[in-house]
Amino acid sequence: MKIVRAQLRQFRNHDCTELDFGMTTNALLGDNGHGKTNILEALSFLCLTKSFYASSDAIVLQQGKDFFELRGTLLSDVGVEHDVRIVYESQTNHKKVFIDGKEPATFSSVIGQFPIVVLSPENSNITFGTPSDRRRFMDLVVAQSSRVYVEDVLEYRKALRQRNKILSDISRNGGSSALLEPWNETLVLHGSKVLLKRARFFEEFAPYIMRAYAAIAHELETPQVEYVPNVETAPYDSPDVVGERFKDKLEEKKRDELRIGSTLVGPHRDEVAFSLNGLQLRAYASQGQHKTFLVALKVAEFFYLKERCAETPVVLLDDVFTELDGKRSQKLIALIELLGQTFITTTSEHVFHETIHWDDGRRKFTIQNGAAVQHDHEAAT
Numbered sequence: 001m002k003i004v005r006a007q008l009r010q011f012r013n014h015d016c017t018e019l020d021f022g023m024t025t026n027a028l029l030g031d032n033g034h035g036k037t038n039i040l041e042a043l044s045f046l047c048l049t050k051s052f053y054a055s056s057d058a059i060v061l062q063q064g065k066d067f068f069e070l071r072g073t074l075l076s077d078v079g080v081e082h083d084v085r086i087v088y089e090s091q092t093n094h095k096k097v098f099i100d101g102k103e104p105a106t107f108s109s110v111i112g113q114f115p116i117v118v119l120s121p122e123n124s125n126i127t128f129g130t131p132s133d134r135r136r137f138m139d140l141v142v143a144q145s146s147r148v149y150v151e152d153v154l155e156y157r158k159a160l161r162q163r164n165k166i167l168s169d170i171s172r173n174g175g176s177s178a179l180l181e182p183w184n185e186t187l188v189l190h191g192s193k194v195l196l197k198r199a200r201f202f203e204e205f206a207p208y209i210m211r212a213y214a215a216i217a218h219e220l221e222t223p224q225v226e227y228v229p230n231v232e233t234a235p236y237d238s239p240d241v242v243g244e245r246f247k248d249k250l251e252e253k254k255r256d257e258l259r260i261g262s263t264l265v266g267p268h269r270d271e272v273a274f275s276l277n278g279l280q281l282r283a284y285a286s287q288g289q290h291k292t293f294l295v296a297l298k299v300a301e302f303f304y305l306k307e308r309c310a311e312t313p314v315v316l317l318d319d320v321f322t323e324l325d326g327k328r329s330q331k332l333i334a335l336i337e338l339l340g341q342t343f344i345t346t347t348s349e350h351v352f353h354e355t356i357h358w359d360d361g362r363r364k365f366t367i368q369n370g371a372a373v374q375h376d377h378e379a380a381t
Contacts, residue, residue, distance in 0.1 A: 001314055001340070002075045002340070003072055004020070004074065005018070005019060006043060006046065007019075008070055009068060011070060013038060013369070014042075014371075019039070019365065019374070021341070022360065022362050025336065025361075027349070027352065027363070028344065029348075030347070030366055035367045035370045035371075038060075038370075039367065040120070040318055041060065044116065046086065047115070047116040049086065049110050052316070053122065057093075061090055066089065067088060070085070071084070071085045072085075074114055084099055085098040099113075111147075112147060112150075112309060115309045116313055117302045117305065117316070120319070121319055123137075123294060123298075124294065126294060126297065127290045127293055127294050127297075128290065137272075141301050142198065142201050145305055146197065149194070152190045152197070155190040156187065159191075160263055160266065163183040163184070163263050167180070167257055177258060184247070191246060195242055196235075196239060196242055199233045199234060201227075202235075202272075208300035208304050209223050209297060211300070213293065215296075216328060216335065217289075217328065221276055221292075222277055222278075223293060223296060225274055226275070229270050230249075230265060231249055253265050274293060276289060301313075312340035312341075319345055333356065334355065363375070
């Protein structure tokens with residue numbers, strides 16, 4: 001997939017910005033605070049219907065304005081062109097998405113149609129942060145490769161919210177635990193499918209991270225990713241077997257759940273463990289190793305999605321060269337050239353020196369005060 005062009009209106013600090021992109025590498029140059037990341041954020045909206053950065057649609061609206069509009073032309077690997085338009089209105093706090101002039105049934109149904117891989121400073125939480133940060137990484141990758149997974153996750157979350165509400169009420173005011181039974185069934189039904197899909201994903205994903213890390217770092221550093229499910233789950237278990245274990249653990253934790261007023265069992269409490277040369281990443285890795293591991297995760301994500309979606313993902317790289325030494329930066333740039341279409345923000349063009357030669361397929365833009373200027377490649381060489 002390629003993003004041919006994009007238009008931003010009243011989005012962050014971009015009043016009216018139009019960009020025609022190169023089909024390989026696109027560098028967005030400029031000082032911090034001028035709108036480089038905002039462009040990546042807009043591309044995320046076009047592909048996922050939401051920002052990879054902001055917690056709500058209202059946050060990206062220009063101050064004092066009553067709507068923002070994004071528009072993009074996206075080209076599939078087989079040459080089919082799609083027009084994507086997103087409009088948000090502050091008065092109604094409502095967002096509309098149009099793909100080729102039609103509204104999709106749900107926003108979630110768009111996920112995976114235009115696969116995308118994002119690496120930004122906020123992603124450092126994947127290796128440094130909490131289990132929920134790692135679950136978010138895992139969920140977005142799996143969701144883009146499986147629409148069924150998205151549906152199971154959404155149904156699971158609905159059941160979890162209702163079950164937690166009932167548990168909270170019982171904890172505070174008393175009541176019968178029989179009220180939980182219908183939600184237990186839904187929780188187990190969809191939760192078992194989520195657990196299995198995650199277990200199978202990590203079995204499939206492990207070789208991708210091994211290859212990606214070796215391409216960026218020294219081959220003697222061996223990365224490992226391990227799925228640690230809250231309910232015992234193996235990749236080739238049946239849903240019924242996992243469901244029975246789920247039920248047994250719910251019964252085991254029932255008294256604690258009623259006392260605390262919250263659900264203690266299920267995939268919302270899963271962990272993902274990362275290690276390097278057999279040592280836990282969070283405890284022993286350097287800053288540079290953390291960054292290399294994170295970049296490798298994203299490169300692995302690219303190749304995994306390319307194979308599973310039968311569509312080449314677009315790659316958004318926001319300030320990726322911080323904390324990478326010169327050698328690893330050069331390896332990363334060389335690897336980027338082998339990927340599909342890539343968008344890179346940086347404050348300095350120096351990282352591309354003698355590695356990328358700007359032409360019609362490799363374009364660079366200077367972003368200043370919410371405006372974009374494309375450099376003529378003859379002048380940039």
